[in-house]
Amino acid sequence: MKLLKLTYLLIALVFFSCKNEPYEEIPTQAAGEYQNVPLSFEVPSNFPPLQYDIENNPPTETGFELGRRLFYEGRMASDNIVACGFCHIQEFAFTHHTHIVSHGVDGALGSRNAQPLQNLAFQNEFNWDGAAIHLDMQPIIPITNEVEMNESFTSIIAKLQAHPDYPRLFREAFENGEINSENILKALSQFMVMMVSSNSKYDKFRRNEGNVTLTANELQGMELFNQKCASCHAGELFTDQTYRNNGLAIDPQYNDIGRERVTGFPEDRYKFKVPNLRNVEVTFPYMHDGRFANLEAVLEHYRSGIQDTENVDESLRQTDGTLGIPMTDEEKARIIDFLKTLTDTDFIFDQRFSEF
Ligand code: HEC
Numbered sequence: 142m143k144l145l146k147l148t149y150l151l152i153a154l155v156f157f158s159c160k161n162e163p164y165e166e167i168p169t170q171a172a173g174e175y176q177n178v179p180l181s182f183e184v185p186s187n188f189p190p191l192q193y194d195i196e197n198n199p200p201t202e203t204g205f206e207l208g209r210r211l212f213y214e215g216r217m218a219s220d221n222i223v224a225c226g227f228c229h230i231q232e233f234a235f236t237h238h239t240h241i242v243s244h245g246v247d248g249a250l251g252s253r254n255a256q257p258l259q260n261l262a263f264q265n266e267f268n269w270d271g272a273a274i275h276l277d278m279q280p281i282i283p284i285t286n287e288v289e290m291n292e293s294f295t296s297i298i299a300k301l302q303a304h305p306d307y308p309r310l311f312r313e314a315f316e317n318g319e320i321n322s323e324n325i326l327k328a329l330s331q332f333m334v335m336m337v338s339s340n341s342k343y344d345k346f347r348r349n350e351g352n353v354t355l356t357a358n359e360l361q362g363m364e365l366f367n368q369k370c371a372s373c374h375a376g377e378l379f380t381d382q383t384y385r386n387n388g389l390a391i392d393p394q395y396n397d398i399g400r401e402r403v404t405g406f407p408e409d410r411y412k413f414k415v416p417n418l419r420n421v422e423v424t425f426p427y428m429h430d431g432r433f434a435n436l437e438a439v440l441e442h443y444r445s446g447i448q449d450t451e452n453v454d455e456s457l458r459q460t461d462g463t464l465g466i467p468m469t470d471e472e473k474a475r476i477i478d479f480l481k482t483l484t485d486t487d488f489i490f491d492q493r494f495s496e497f
């Protein structure tokens with residue numbers, strides 16, 4: 142018995158002494174031998190496969206940090222104010238809270254509502270109409286758009302080169318250390334790829350974590366959602382990533398033709414990307430033009446507001462030809478109860494993604 146105890150003690154000692162052995166000395170920047178530390182990216186177990194080509198641009202500590210700085214950097218815009226984070230506000234899952242359509246430099250009005258930024262690494266196409274087909278390319282649109290940041294890369298690069306911190310941050314983040322458009326876009330992607338929202342009450346329930354259960358109302362709402370909404374808002378991302386017309390009345394002010402703008406096909410007129418619904422409780426106002434202030438209005442649209450416009454999704458038509466998704470008041474309320482289980486406070490308050 143004593144011998145056994147001693148053996149345990151010895152094993153424990155050996156183990157401990159191994160653990161306490163000094164690590165290889167971490168190279169310091171001061172010594173000129175800075176080494177970039179890769180960040181680990183894990184696909185949540187209930188999620189579909191990753192779409193972003195992470196091997197081509199693996200997030201690292203310094204690349205991510207540079208991306209974060211650039212995301213909140215006013216110098217990325219012509220007025221030195223309108224940073225990405227100006228329109229994409231973390232507490233609202235990176236949407237432009239209270240703004241029906243976003244406004245950019247000099248208060249110029251855009252025509253669309255800012256989308257949430259979350260789980261972007263699981264998507265292939267971006268924007269309401271799919272105008273961007275790679276995450277690394279997406280930021281070129283807001284940066285150069287005259288009603289958003291209205292800036293050019295030449296000018297941004299000059300501003301960053303003259304800044305006290307950026308030359309060092311680029312050297313730390315990228316092997317060639319250059320301040321160029323490629324590295325700016327790569328750093329922004331490293332930051333955005335890490336923005337994974339997968340810790341809502343719903344996720345914990347799905348993964349059977351820590352006895353998290355949904356209430357009877359939420360469960361009933363999930364059931365109803367699966368019957369009435371999940372044909373488009375499908376799977377764990379709550380979008381099948383297709384473009385559809387969900388029957389919104391045409392807004393004469395913008396007459397936004399949606400997907401047709403990208404493809405040129407009349408059969409894509411008024412179709413918009415099916416939005417993911419994670420954190421939907423905080424991403425109001427809703428739809429591509431922010432026309433609905435709250436979820437009650439959204440549900441009422443699906444029940445009674447669907448218009449017979451060009452290319453309206455046929456799945457929204459009942460067998461008797463009327464448009465709409467039949468729901469009682471009670472059912473609408475239960476679906477909203479369920480949608481609120483998609484709020485992920487870990488994500489919207491995650492310090493890693495905040496400005497300061
Ligand atoms: C003036 C407000 C504004 C600014 C500034 C802005 N965005 Fe956006 N963002 C939007 C709007 C509006 C959309 C939807 C655009 C569309 O569909 O045409 C959007 C869409 C996106 C999307 C697509 C999300 C998806 O799910 O498809 C990404 C990614 C994005 N923005 C990242 C950025 C980055 C990075 C920056 C800074 C370089 C930035 N945005 C600056 C308003 C803004």
Ligand code: HEC
Pocket residue numbers: 366369370371372373374384385386387389412413414415416417418421424426427428429430439440443454456457466476
């Ligand atoms: C036929 C496909 C389809 C069905 C079915 C459907 N939706 Fe949608 N949903 C869409 C599309 C497309 C949009 C974006 C439309 C736009 O902005 O032009 C959207 C937008 C939304 C939005 C706004 C999200 C945002 O970020 O602005 C919410 C919320 C929503 N749907 C909830 C639901 C609920 C709840 C149901 C079931 C009662 C449902 N949807 C059924 C296709 C669908």
